[in-house]
Amino acid sequence: MSQTRQLHLGAILEGVGTDQNSWRDPALPSDASVNIDWYIENAKKAEASLFDLVFIVDSPYITPDTAPHFLNRLEPLTLLSALATHTSRIGLVGTLTTSYWEPYNVARQFGSLDHISRGRAGWNVVTTGLEGAARNYGRDEHFDHAERYDRALEFVRVVQGLWDSYEDDAFVRDKAAGLFLDKSKLHKLNHKGKFFRVDGPLALQRSAQGQPVIFQAGDSDAGRNLGAQIADGAFAAAQDFEAGQQYYADLKNRAAALGRNPDHVVVLPGLFPTLADTDEEAQRLHATQEEALSLDKLLVGLGRAFNYHDFRQYDPDAPFPDLTGVTLNSYKGHAEKIIRVAREKGYTLREAAWHLGRWKSPFIGGPETVADEIERWFTGRAADGFNLRVTNPRDFQIFRERVVPILQKRGLFRTRYEADTLRGHLGIPVPENRNASPLAEAAE
Incomplete structure (x- = not known):
């Protein structure tokens, strides 16, 4: 190797x-x-x-x-x-x-x-x-x-x-001796956690x-x-x-x-x-893909980190909403990053969806x-x-x-x-x- x-x-x-x-x-x-x-x-x-x-x-x-x-x-x-x-x-x-x-x-x-x-x-x-x-x-x-x-x-x-229940040589498979398994090499886990x-x-x-x-x-x-x-x-x-x-x-x-x-x-x-x-062609293709993104779909993507919280209920041009009481028990790391970046950048909801609701x-x-x-x-x-x-x-x-x-x-x-x-x-x-x-x- x-x-x-x-x-x-x-x-x-x-x-x-x-x-x-x-x-x-x-x-x-x-x-x-x-x-x-x-x-x-x-x-x-x-x-x-x-x-x-x-x-x-x-x-x-x-x-x-x-x-x-x-x-x-x-x-x-x-x-x-x-x-x-x-x-x-x-x-x-x-x-x-x-x-x-x-x-x-x-x-x-x-x-x-x-x-x-x-x-x-x-x-x-x-x-x-x-x-x-x-x-x-x-x-x-x-x-x-x-x-x-x-x-x-x-x-x-x-x-x-x-x-790891079996040691690597546990299976003898000796047909002449009639020995299939070396029982001493089989191990119970006995886990109690x-x-x-x-x-x-x-x-x-x-x-x-x-x-x-x-x-x-x-x-x-x-x-x-x-x-x-x-x-x-x-x-x-x-x-x-x-x-x-x-x-x-x-x-x-x-x-x-x-x-x-x-x-x-x-x-x-x-x-x-x-x-x-x-x-140049790749940039044009990327621009076309960006134009095909709708706000509705971006808001759904944004909400997935919050257990599909429906961001479509808010004014998209208002400041990013206060999510006090909204669960962070889903994709916690991603959700916390969205909240932090939106506040640091002063994003509206529309801007947050555009910048943070997609890859x-x-x-x-x-x-x-x-x-x-x-x-x-x-x-x-x-x-x-x-x-x-x-x-x-x-x-x-x-x-x-x-x-x-x-x-x-x-x-x-x-x-x-x-x-x-x-x-x-x-x-x-x-x-x-x-x-x-x-x-x-x-x-x-």
Whole structure:
């Protein structure tokens, strides 16, 4: 495996899109978010271009105003299991909440995906931002923000413990001697914590990469602390270079303070480029896309951070409204940032919606210009790589066929896969089994 720092690339397969207009692209199947052929085709294209992973986002709550992709999409683990049988090298990462599942189920699901894919699974750990999800799982109220993160930490530790139920050589499988299992190498977890009681063991051995890779994307202080504790990879929400540098340094410093190797926490901001043959053409295309944004849709986007609070009830040209009493128990970090920036800038609601109710990308231009910006973020330690939004067929084609070769020519991105597992692609070591003899003895 190469020891030189190299760029990592993920592909967020977003189907008909997480904005309000992508689904209207004539080249995009209007049922892409539930069309398995669309996912298979794009996963294969990402693998042919040597991407590290494909990523499936998820959330257990919608409203009629939710973005098209969120309204009607396939469940991540089912989808990724299908993709595993049509790909051979690319990583397979899916979102699953710790707030409304149980650790034993999650350990089985992602452990199974890891075996089906021969060591390519990754779990994006989320605590669920949208409060409405509670009523889909038999609760009147969502877990408090701080409690969600405490629960998430214990949840992940239980899952990781279950993944280590068997030592790596536990299955003897000696047909002549009639010995299938060395029972001394099967271990119960016997976990009794604040939120969970799980005896174990899990009926599944470790995978080719030891355990699935853990990703996390929280941007609040609690979210960053959780990422520093558990994450092998972080999906960052930075929308400009300086914010990227700040997040990158902060998360790596938090990990180092906990005794972790910060190089083993891979930071991947979202990448939403507007690409064309020339910079001028890309800027014109971007301007056209901006003109298509309606205030109504921008206000819906702004409200998502506040559990889809309806900002359409306010005068758009009045000062940004007082949100005293409006919940910050959804996407807390994002919601607090919206309030802070709107007050600091003195935004009207219209201005806040325009500046804060949508994703603003600095990656606009021809292939060389976008490659230059990617390189600036990478060498400037604002990113270890990027998660590319995949919905528009044209942009994905230009990126694969014209941007990736530039990055390869500059020595930034691989020219062939050097590993078979997701951990191998990301340069993250296989975790030691806590029940292997040296570790077990040290714990006694």
